[in-house]
Amino acid sequence: MDWSSRACARNGHLTYAPSHDEYASKLSAATHAGTAWKCLRCGAFIPGEPHGRGAIEDAPAVLHSRQIRDRVIIRTLAVERGVRGLIVLLIGIALMHLKNSQESLEVQLQKSLPLLKPFADQIGWDINNSRVIHILDLFVNAAPHTLWIIAIALSGYGALQLTECVGLWKQKRWAEYLTVVATSAFIPIEVYELLHTVTFLKAGALVINIAAVIWLLWSKHLFGINGGAQAAVDEELIGRAALEYAIALHSATPTP
Numbered sequence: 106m107d108w109s110s111r112a113c114a115r116n117g118h119l120t121y122a123p124s125h126d127e128y129a130s131k132l133s134a135a136t137h138a139g140t141a142w143k144c145l146r147c148g149a150f151i152p153g154e155p156h157g158r159g160a161i162e163d164a165p166a167v168l169h170s171r172q173i174r175d176r177v178i179i180r181t182l183a184v185e186r187g188v189r190g191l192i193v194l195l196i197g198i199a200l201m202h203l204k205n206s207q208e209s210l211e212v213q214l215q216k217s218l219p220l221l222k223p224f225a226d227q228i229g230w231d232i233n234n235s236r237v238i239h240i241l242d243l244f245v246n247a248a249p250h251t252l253w254i255i256a257i258a259l260s261g262y263g264a265l266q267l268t269e270c271v272g273l274w275k276q277k278r279w280a281e282y283l284t285v286v287a288t289s290a291f292i293p294i295e296v297y298e299l300l301h302t303v304t305f306l307k308a309g310a311l312v313i314n315i316a317a318v319i320w321l322l323w324s325k326h327l328f329g330i331n332g333g334a335q336a337a338v339d340e341e342l343i344g345r346a347a348l349e350y351a352i353a354l355h356s357a358t359p360t361p
């Protein structure tokens with residue numbers, strides 16, 4: 106897939122007229138519609154005024170095709186963390202509020218179970234053997250301080266996931282490290298869970314998490330892997346590097 110063209114189709118092209126003659130001639134072409142400038146991202150020649158003019162060093166930063174794809178993967182990961190984090194955090198907060206009203210929760214649960222039954226039957230949910238109800242039941246019967254520990258642990262885990270979400274979305278390097286460390290820390294627990302009972306959901310989550318850790322370590326050059334921090338900096342295209350990348354881009358014929 107051509108990620109650069111997709112990004113240009115969505116956000117528009119990125120053209121720049123450098124004041125340096127040699128670079129300018131390589132990045133421009135005469136068309137019947139006037140001078141066209143080569144897009145720094147996708148390499149197409151775009152007629153009309155360039156989006157910017159100036160010195161070579163002032164050329165705007167541009168993401169190349171693989172970096173655009175990586176950003177899509179990272180943002181998908183961020184959304185997944187965000188949704189999970191929000192759900193877990195809300196459960197944690199709800200438990201904190203319930204800690205002093207265990208009796209009422211128990212009464213409420215018993216009242217609502219018969220009401221839920223017809224709906225559960227409709228969707229084929231066996232409410233009497235439901236793990237969710239079983240877990241809720243455990244909470245109801247748990248000692249207050251046990252409930253507190255569970256509530257704090259869930260809230261903390263939810264907050265951690267939300268922090269990863271925001272950092273990954275903003276493409277922060279600390280978030281990539283945090284995600285790798287935090288996700289790795291939970292992998293042994295996930296393996297233990299899987300040894301206990303194998304479900305498609307658990308196995309899928311484990312595979313995604315292991316893949317995410319390996320992918321982040323390799324493609325983001327974390328912990329000195331695959332060239333380390335210097336390789337990450339070298340991949341950034343800005344100024345002269347952005348222009349040279351665009352000049353090397355294949356563009357057979359100028360777009361009229």
Ligand SMILES: [Zn+2]
Nearest residue numbers: 113118144147
């Ligand atoms: Zn373009």
